[in-house]
């Protein structure tokens with residue numbers, strides 16, 4: 001498949017380590033994928049679903065102890081400990097390689113080794129990057145085929161002599177939780193993942209490469225790899241403005257990226273186009289603006305809560321050639337179901353654990369982090385720029401998270417520097433996307449806490465440096481919170497499609513068309529500038545959603561100080577100054 005010696009030598013070295021019975025290069029052809037699909041069905045890794053209702057769709061269940069990313073088993077093994085920083089797990093690379101070599105030694109005896117060349121970003125784009133993943137899992141092969149551009153095209157993109165590819169090694173091994181490791185060696189362009197079969201841990205192009213390794217490369221090469229959706233908002237005049245938004249895992253990126261405008265807006269001609277739902281690679285373009293590509297080729301989306309009302313575009317994306325993981329299997333018609341799909345849970349069904357499921361016993365049928373892997377081309381609102389090798393120009397960057405209190409519905413940073421402060425102090429309640437407690441507020445700067453491949457203090461500095469480079473062409477920065485709750489714990493803001501009302505104000509601000517009021521934390525909309533037409537929400541409720549509670553914000557400042565304390569002298573002075581300014585504003 002390739003003459004590239006760097007690739008071939010590395011493959012030989014890995015082969016000698018894992019000792020497979022058979023080696024298969026993935027070429028990306030339809031015939032080969034069909035074959036692998038059949039192997040996957042025959043060995044029980046996948047089940048085929050109803051060909052009429054869900055053509056080309058497959059069902060997979062992971063082990064019950066292997067259902068989410070494992071942040072405590074995820075390592076950044078830079079040569080020097082301080083380069084991984086205080087927010088990453090670290091071990092000496094020599095020791096880590098030795099430990100992992102023992103786990104990989106002969107691990108593919110009796111198994112097939114699949115070699116997946118893949119390209120992150122459109123084929124032919126100067127911004128795209130190539131990876132090669134070795135795996136013993138047909139689930140990984142079939143998922144990578146949806147999520148990335150796999151096969152000969154990727155090897156062509158790499159060329160015959162380049163050494164610039166990410167070396168990924170994965171084995172399910174025994175799914176032994178105690179020996180599960182997701183390890184990154186940024187200086188070697190290498191990722192080793194073992195004893196897991198869950199998406200975020202094993203689809204190495206995604207979080208491991210496109211965020212952890214890429215963020216390290218981006219810092220060195222002068223660009224940015226971010227946990228962001230990319231959307232285009234089309235106005236009634238047919239102009240499209242592009243927005244990136246960084247929310248932590250399971251906090252609404254896929255939903256915002258595929259938003260359907262409320263009727264009053266749709267009638268006027270507003271539309272949202274999806275460029276990406278999870279990851280953005282951003283670079284200053286020749287015109288000095290910031291341009292973004294989506295390095296992925298599919299969506300690895302949260303299933304629960306996805307329905308015809310909340311996200312019809314995501315649901316439509318999953319109606320063919322999609323892989324479902326850890327959802328309910330409806331045995332009556334061989335389809336799938338999850339909590340929040342509709343009000344009719346199947347009576348004759350198997351839950352995500354593979355057990356007969358009684359939908360009346362109060363237990364969940366689908367895992368809260370159950371997922372669909374859907375091809376981007378299935379999405380009814382996929383942007384015409386999805387494959388544009390130059391990407392799209394970004395007008396606004398939006399940060400956000402789940403906060404029951406404190407953070408208002410929306411506010412704008414006063415400057416890029418202030419925006420970096422806002423992003424660096426983001427906090428959000430934890431979700432089922434990672435193993436561990438759910439609903440605990442934690443700091444998650446730029447939604448990158450689990451995904452930054454180097455010292456986060458240096459990452460903040462890199463953001464500040466990018467702002468200097470972009471100057472007055474830099475996107476404006478905003479913060480949103482769809483998740484404020486009332487005293488009974490209900491979400492106050494309707495969210496989903498109605499988030500367009502906020503996006504609209506954001507774009508108007510970027511265009512200089514909307515006013516704002518100054519608050520201690522930044523600029524807020526005048527309540528009357530948020531269009532509430534057709535929405536059952538009073539002006540008072542909206543004012544409540546925009547309220548800045550001074551005593552809660554003083555607690556917030558204390559939390560930020562504690563968090564910033566971790567970074568020592570690698571915390572940029574600009575951020576210390578922004579914190580002091582916030583504190584002073586709250587005392588005014």
Ligand SMILES: Nc1nc2c(ncn2[C@@H]2O[C@H](COP(=O)(O)OP(=O)(O)OP(=O)(O)O)[C@@H](O)[C@H]2O)c(=O)[nH]1
Pocket residue numbers: 247248249250251252253254255256277278300301302304305306310433482483491494495496499
């Ligand atoms: N209340 C409310 N819930 C939302 C909103 N947007 C998304 N959600 C819910 O949040 C959960 C996660 O949403 P996603 O859009 O899948 O989140 P994500 O950020 O793409 O998640 P990852 O794929 O883990 O990165 C789902 O259960 C949604 O129903 C909103 O505007 N309001």
Ligand SMILES: O=C([O-])CC(=O)C(=O)O
Pocket residue numbers: 068069199200201206207248249250278300433434
């Ligand atoms: O990586 C995963 O498992 C899914 C995902 O998008 C996230 O957690 O942000």
Ligand SMILES: [Mn+2]
Pocket residue numbers: 227248249250278
């Ligand atoms: Mn994500």
